[in-house]
Structure formats: structure tokens, C-alpha cells
Amino acid sequence: MPANKEIKKLEDLPGVGPKTAQKLRDAGIYTIEDLAMSSVNELVEKAGLGEETARKLIEIAEEIVGHGFKSAYEYLEERKNVEKITTGSKALDELLGGGVETQALIEAFGEFGSGKTQIGHQLAVNVQLPKEKGGLFTGNPVKVVYVDTEGTFRPERIKQMAEAVELNPEEVLKNIFYIKAFNSDHQINIVKKIPKLINEGNNIRLIVIDSITAHFRAEYVGRGTLAERQQKLNQHLRDLLKIATVYNLAVYVTNQVMAKPDTFGGFDIVQAVGGHVLAHAITYRIFLRKGKEKTRIARLIDAPHLPEREVVFRITDEGVRDV
Numbered sequence: 001m002p003a004n005k006e007i008k009k010l011e012d013l014p015g016v017g018p019k020t021a022q023k024l025r026d027a028g029i030y031t032i033e034d035l036a037m038s039s040v041n042e043l044v045e046k047a048g049l050g051e052e053t054a055r056k057l058i059e060i061a062e063e064i065v066g067h068g069f070k071s072a073y074e075y076l077e078e079r080k081n082v083e084k085i086t087t088g089s090k091a092l093d094e095l096l097g098g099g100v101e102t103q104a105l106i107e108a109f110g111e112f113g114s115g116k117t118q119i120g121h122q123l124a125v126n127v128q129l130p131k132e133k134g135g136l137f138t139g140n141p142v143k144v145v146y147v148d149t150e151g152t153f154r155p156e157r158i159k160q161m162a163e164a165v166e167l168n169p170e171e172v173l174k175n176i177f178y179i180k181a182f183n184s185d186h187q188i189n190i191v192k193k194i195p196k197l198i199n200e201g202n203n204i205r206l207i208v209i210d211s212i213t214a215h216f217r218a219e220y221v222g223r224g225t226l227a228e229r230q231q232k233l234n235q236h237l238r239d240l241l242k243i244a245t246v247y248n249l250a251v252y253v254t255n256q257v258m259a260k261p262d263t264f265g266g267f268d269i270v271q272a273v274g275g276h277v278l279a280h281a282i283t284y285r286i287f288l289r290k291g292k293e294k295t296r297i298a299r300l301i302d303a304p305h306l307p308e309r310e311v312v313f314r315i316t317d318e319g320v321r322d323v
Contacts, residue, residue, distance in 0.1 A: 010035070013060055015053070023047045028192045030199040033246045036061035085127045085206065085250055086134025087119060088165075088320035091311040095300050096284060099134060102205070102250045105241055105281060107212070108298075109255035110288030115296040115315050116254035117152045119288075120208040122320040123252055124176055125161045127206045133165070136205045143202045144176045147190055147209040153178060164318035177204075184215040188236050191243070198247055205249045207240065212253040213278070237281035253282075295323055 010021040010032070027046035029035050035057060043054035084099030093099045100106050100123060108116045124144045129135025136142050146153055155173055162172040177197065181187035198204050213233070220229030244251045255278070285302040291312055299310035314323050
């Protein structure tokens with residue numbers, strides 16, 4: 001096998017010719033790291049490879065990218081590549097340990113008007129700020145993919161927020177790939193096309209999906225369809241996490257809520273749609289609700305290393321801000 005440093009493209013892998021490389025790309029696998037994070041079943045079903053070939057390719061890719069055992073110290077060093085995007089509110093940033101994290105899935109759930117979509121719009125603007133101002137811009141224009149499932153995206157709001165942080169609103173809007181998802185299958189396929197956009201030279205650092213569950217909830221009604229819905233939702237979330245990890249980008253999703261019939265008062269009278277499948281796949285979960293005097297309250301429900309607590313912020317004409 002050639003030295004690892006010589007293997008940069010799929011075609012450089014032993015046994016991979018142009019034909020096989022194209023099959024992999026058609027399946028949404030563009031890099032060695034993509035391949036290392038794929039399953040044998042994925043390569044067989046999506047790329048049409050034989051099981052033994054698929055297994056060997058994954059093993060070689062894993063060896064190249066170093067997916068074996070490592071010390072916790074080595075992993076800590078790797079975590080230094082993780083970057084943060086400001087929400088526009090210092091309190092909300094602190095709740096999340098410094099902002100919205102790359103290589104992670106962040107979910108905001110809450111009732112209508114609680115601020116979920118506003119945060120999505122704000123992040124789509126803020127990610128384009130220079131690093132010293134809480135964005136990820138370092139010279140190469142930062143791009144965003146905004147998947148709208150409920151018709152709530154407003155370019156006028158993006159323009160307003162961009163002007164408030166002294167960015168050129170036209171440039172900010174041009175850097176956002178907007179797409180309306182018409183059903184759950186369309187939504188799934190949109191996400192599968194994102195690696196192609198990135199490998200065409202687009203510096204995508206944020207994906208926003210508003211909302212992640214709306215189509216799944218509407219299309220899969222009744223207990224008889226629950227297993228199929230959860231399986232599809234699970235794979236969709238895995239695709240998103242893989243993209244976030246491979247390309248060091250952040251994924252922010254909003255989610256709907258439903259009433260809990262057996263509770264009285266408190267923040268737990270509603271629960272997020274999607275059940276355990278969504279709960280286990282998400283890295284950071286925030287519950288949003290309206291507060292007094294047009295404020296919003298964000299409660300961190302789940303995070304790998306942060307305590308459960310809540311903060312207050314405000315949504316103004318300029319965007320997401322501190323009280």
C-alpha cells in the first residue's frame with residue numbers, strides 16, 4: 001500500500017479506479033474520511049460495491065485517517081479544531097460553552113414564537129463574521145445551507161441582521177444556499193447533496209434545518225408508521241452528524257413540540273417531537289420559551305459536558321441580543 005501522505009483522493013486508494021471512485025461520489029462519498037465513516041451496508045446499497053470490496057476499502061480508509069484507538073489526550077488535542085459561532089447573545093453563548101459548536105448537532109425546540117427560527121437566521125449571518133467577532137470567516141467567503149421545511153425563512157430578516165453587525169447584506173444573502181424541502185424524502189436527499197457542494201469549492205460551515213421533524217411528523221401518522229419514521233429520521237440525523245464531523249461545520253436544527261398529557265406546569269409540559277432517536281443523536285438540546293417583557297428563556301436540556309441551566313435573552317429588530 002502507498003504511504004499515507006500519498007493518498008489524498010479516492011482514486012489513490014489501492015483497487016479504486018475512476019469507475020469505483022465515481023460510484024462512491026455518486027453515493028455522496030467524496031473523501032477518504034467520508035469513506036472511513038461509511039458502513040459496509042451503505043457501500044453495498046448506495047455505491048453498488050461487493051461486500052468484500054466494501055469492507056476492504058473501509059479498513060484501508062480507517063487506517064489512513066487514524067480511526068483506531070487513541071489516548072484521551074490525543075482526542076483533546078483534536079478537539080482544538082472545533083470552532084464556535086456566536087449567537088449574538090453572550091448569555092446564550094455561555095449556556096452553550098462559548099457558542100454554537102462545529103462537529104456537532106444543535107437542536108432548539110419550543111412552541112411557536114419562542115425564537116427558534118430567529119436564532120437560525122442569526123447564525124446564518126453571524127457565521128460570516130470574522131473569527132475575532134464570533135464568526136468563522138478567515139478570508140474565504142463562508143457559506144450556509146438553509147433548508148426550509150415550513151416556509152419561515154425571510155431574506156428580509158437576514159438583510160436586517162446583517163446590517164446590524166455591519167456586514168454587506170447582499171454578500172451575506174449571496175452566501176446562503178436556500179432550499180425549500182417539500183417532503184421528508186426531498187429533505188433527506190438535500191442533505192445527501194451537501195458534500196458535493198462542499199467538494200465543488202464552497203466553504204460551507206453551517207447547515208440550518210427549520211424544522212427537522214415537520215415533514216416526518218406530517219407524513220408518518222399513526223403507530224403503524226412509527227418504526228419506519230424513526231428509522232428514516234435516525235439515518236437522516238446520522239448523515240448530518242457525519243457531514244458535521246468530516247467537514248468541521250455546525251448543524252443547527254429547530255424542532256416542534258407536542259403536549260405531555262400527564263404533566264402540570266413547568267417547562268416539561270411539552271416535549272420535542274422525534275422521541276429517543278432524535279434525543280440520542282443531538283449533541284446540544286435547548287428548550288426555548290417566551291419570558292416576560294418580550295424576553296426569551298433558553299434552557300440547556302442536554303449537553304456532553306455542560307450543566308443543565310437556563311439564561312434569558314431578547315430578540316430585537318437587530319436580532320438575537322442580551323437583555
